[in-house]
Amino acid sequence: MASNGELHTRTKPPPTPSPLRFSKFFQSNMRILVTGGAGFIGSHLVDKLMENEKNEVIVVDNYFTGSKDNLSRWIGHPRFELIRHDVTEPLLVEVDQIYHLACPASPIFYKYNPVKTIKTNVIGTLNMLGLAKRVGARILFTSTSEVYGDPLVHPQPESYWGNVNPIGVRSCYDEGKRVAETLMFDYHRQHGIEIRVARIFNTYGPRMNIDDGRVVSNFIAQALRGEPLTIQKPGSQTRSFCYVSDLVDGLIRLMEGDNTGPINLGNPGEFTVLELADTVKELINPQVEIKTVENTPDDPRQRKPDITKAKELLGWEPKVKLRDGLSLMEEDFRARLSISKKK
Numbered sequence: 001m002a003s004n005g006e007l008h009t010r011t012k013p014p015p016t017p018s019p020l021r022f023s024k025f026f027q028s029n030m031r032i033l034v035t036g037g038a039g040f041i042g043s044h045l046v047d048k049l050m051e052n053e054k055n056e057v058i059v060v061d062n063y064f065t066g067s068k069d070n071l072s073r074w075i076g077h078p079r080f081e082l083i084r085h086d087v088t089e090p091l092l093v094e095v096d097q098i099y100h101l102a103c104p105a106s107p108i109f110y111k112y113n114p115v116k117t118i119k120t121n122v123i124g125t126l127n128m129l130g131l132a133k134r135v136g137a138r139i140l141f142t143s144t145s146e147v148y149g150d151p152l153v154h155p156q157p158e159s160y161w162g163n164v165n166p167i168g169v170r171s172c173y174d175e176g177k178r179v180a181e182t183l184m185f186d187y188h189r190q191h192g193i194e195i196r197v198a199r200i201f202n203t204y205g206p207r208m209n210i211d212d213g214r215v216v217s218n219f220i221a222q223a224l225r226g227e228p229l230t231i232q233k234p235g236s237q238t239r240s241f242c243y244v245s246d247l248v249d250g251l252i253r254l255m256e257g258d259n260t261g262p263i264n265l266g267n268p269g270e271f272t273v274l275e276l277a278d279t280v281k282e283l284i285n286p287q288v289e290i291k292t293v294e295n296t297p298d299d300p301r302q303r304k305p306d307i308t309k310a311k312e313l314l315g316w317e318p319k320v321k322l323r324d325g326l327s328l329m330e331e332d333f334r335a336r337l338s339i340s341k342k343k
């Protein structure tokens with residue numbers, strides 16, 4: 001099997017960044033653009049980038065699923081700027097690095113307006129690559145484990161080309177992300193752009209939208225509200241859940257390293273949805289019921305990242321165990337739902 005991304009050859013040297021970046025007399029900060037920076041993963045990434053006093057961070061977000069609340073601690077900070085902008089429109093800003101995350105990520109949200117989802121992935125990524133080309137910035141794109149579709153190889157290495165339905169209800173997202181990966185590598189080969197591609201597996205943690213619709217946030221909110229945990233059939237499908245701080249660490253290592261990717265970022269601990277429900281029930285509310293409900297088409301039956309590449313090339317592997325991560329998320333959900341813990 002040919003290995004993905006490794007056979008590419010660049011036809012051009014990368015564009016030159018602004019001369020100010022290399023001035024001996026002017027010590028400029030690193031200016032970093034985060035698209036989708038008001039979202040769940042984006043805002044945690046912004047927190048981490050802002051810890052470095054040499055970074056200036058510009059966030060663009062259209063607030064479809066993101067929220068200003070996620071960034072409230074940075075609003076007004078001199079090294080921080082927040083712009084309401086939709087990446088399907090061109091954007092001109094002078095930056096050195098671009099983390100391109102913007103896209104609804106929960107299936108219920110990306111399926112809500114599929115045409116908009118594919119536009120965000122295709123036109124949004126074209127716009128960000130155009131910006132990277134113009135200003136000579138390095139660009140990291142957050143792709144997804146959904147590029148593997150309903151995988152026939154398990155666990156999934158980056159060299160696996162996937163099993164994706166091109167006309168299904170998930171295609172706006174998974175095919176959209178696949179085209180965006182193609183654009184990244186074509187801009188790299190044709191224009192010499194410095195690219196990084198991460199394939200993110202299921203991620204969870206504080207600040208997920210309470211009614212986001214994804215499995216971890218649903219189960220935690222349901223357990224806290226005393227509502228039945230909804231297992232979408234059959235319940236034996238598997239996922240591997242990565243805590244958000246681990247994921248952010250992987251993204252920054254990828255951006256700062258020398259490898260273009262694609263690189264899987266995810267936690268290889270694999271659980272069935274039923275096992276996840278049992279764990280949430282045991283940790284948060286042993287009285288809560290579990291009920292089985294209908295699923296939607298093309299739901300992948302199994303998913304687990306092969307992270308050999310991330311370990312070797314980035315020295316990265318997740319540290320937070322599922323039970324610990326769920327407890328941290330429970331605290332955040334309790335605070336936002338105003339449900340205190342019984343003593």
Ligand SMILES: O=c1ccn([C@@H]2O[C@H](COP(=O)(O)OP(=O)(O)O[C@H]3OC[C@@H](O)[C@H](O)[C@H]3O)[C@@H](O)[C@H]2O)c(=O)[nH]1
Nearest residue numbers: 105106107144145202214215218230231232237273299
């Ligand atoms: O209430 C629920 C929600 C979801 N599920 C099931 O839990 C599994 C995971 O579903 P989620 O909606 O959390 O996430 P998915 O794995 O379908 O998609 C995710 O995958 C990788 C990321 O790139 C994306 O952000 C997201 O699309 C699915 O099998 C789903 O059917 C439930 O059993 N009950």
